Amino acid sequence: MPEITVGRDDSDLEEYGEEFATAFIGKHIVGEQQEAHTANPLHLDIARPHVMGIFGKRGTGKSYTMGVLAEELKQSEEKVKDNLSTLMIDSMGIFWSMKNPNEDDAVILDHWDLNPQQIDIDLYVPEGHVDTFREKDIQFDRTFAIKPGDLNPGDWALAFDLDITEPMGVLLERIINDIRDDKGKTYTIENLIDYAYSHDDFEDNVRRALINRFERALDWGIFSVDAPDVEELTGRGNLTVLDVSMFEDLSGGWSARTLIVGLLSRKILRKRMESKRVEEIEEMEGIRTTESPIVWMLIDEAHQFAPEEGETAATNPLLQWAKIGREPGVSMVLATQQPNKLDSRILSQMDILLTHRLTAQNDIDALGNIMQTYMQYDITEYIDNLPRQDGAGIILDDNSERVYTVQIRPRLSWHAGGTPSAVKQERT
Secondary structure (H helix, E strand, O other), X not given: OOOEEEOOOHHHHHHHOOOOOEEEEEEEEEOOHHHOEEEEEEEEEOOOOOEEEEEOOOOOOHHHHHHHHHHHHHOOOHHHHOOEEEEEEEOOOOHHHHHOEOHHHHHHHHHOOOOOOOOOOEEEEEHHHHHHHHHOOOOOOEEEOEOHHHOOHHHHHHHOOOOOOOHHHHHHHHHHHHHXXXXXXXXXXXXXXXXXXXXXXXXXHHHHHHHHHHHHHHHOOOEOOOOOOHHHHOOOOOEEEEEOHHHHHOOOHHHHHHHHHHHHHHHHHHHHHHHHHHHHHHHHOOOOOOOOOEEEEEEOOHHHOOEXXXXXXXXXXXXXXXXXXXXXXXXXXXXXXXXHHEOHHHHOOOOXXXXXXXXXXXXXXXXXXXXXXXXXXXXXXXXXXXXXXXXXXXXEEOOOOEEEEEEEOOOOEOOOOOOOOOOOOOOO
């Protein structure tokens, strides 16, 4: 049966063929609604960088699909995997379960000629929240943190929702400039608090308000002068899961998440840009290698990091990935239930769009605003014709200029994001 490869234009198909360096994500759906059935295997290109969106209302398979893609990236051919690294930002705390095989769906997997399988992930949790994971008996591999010295005044201002031109913003910038003059980039949050106390040229209420924000940031448990370098999180062939779900109950928790994603995005992009220069020089000399792996960053609840209205510490770094990431070699996959809440500048840069069922008109309109000339019908018609089953979706592929209906394959590893039920069923 012929293969379908999404994400490749004619020149890529000629160079790589249809199956090499691809991810098997599902099967093409032929027919509509009750008449629909699966046919050709459908693959996604992972040889080239892409900006991809995964959308769908709650329960239609958005996070599940992201997990399928992560499994495929981790299990790609050795000579491909060695040049790739996958980083998942887990906002919901559901991807730790990939360490366990999906035994519950063994029969379904068998129908797809697949088997339950645990996936070798590196699960990182915030350094200051280790006890929370131990109490819940969730096994993790390592801890992560960020260095306060890596953040600029603009990062802090966005995290604290401050105007850099207002008194508190001016004090913030003054403190960071002073402490960098004295200590370089090696300083702690406690040092920042001490410097805030010493600035008696500002009114006491301004200093107190900024100190309160720094003290709140201490509770986030994500700062350390000994934070690992980005290379540790993006090793060759690795699938790294950063669990940032526990910030939900903390004051300013989303600010902590956006700081993490914004800083990592900047560092990874900078590293890839530096590597690209070296790779170009080596290619001129007849050597074809990757100085550092091509990074795929997968982000759940993406509209919280790059919202359509307002700005976070992650907005501009993610926008840079979307606009220029293809050249240095970074890929981004953004998943959200609410595409209308996602920054439209990023939405317009997506070359692959996979959407499960949507019913909110605002979300459908957001996708309709980026409709392509190769689409025969309004996007509403494509969505309405989807079969009423979990995992069904449509793919818009700018590379081949085609629209496909797809049934996402079952997960090999355990999916912890399923909807709870009051009726417990025994395993068979």
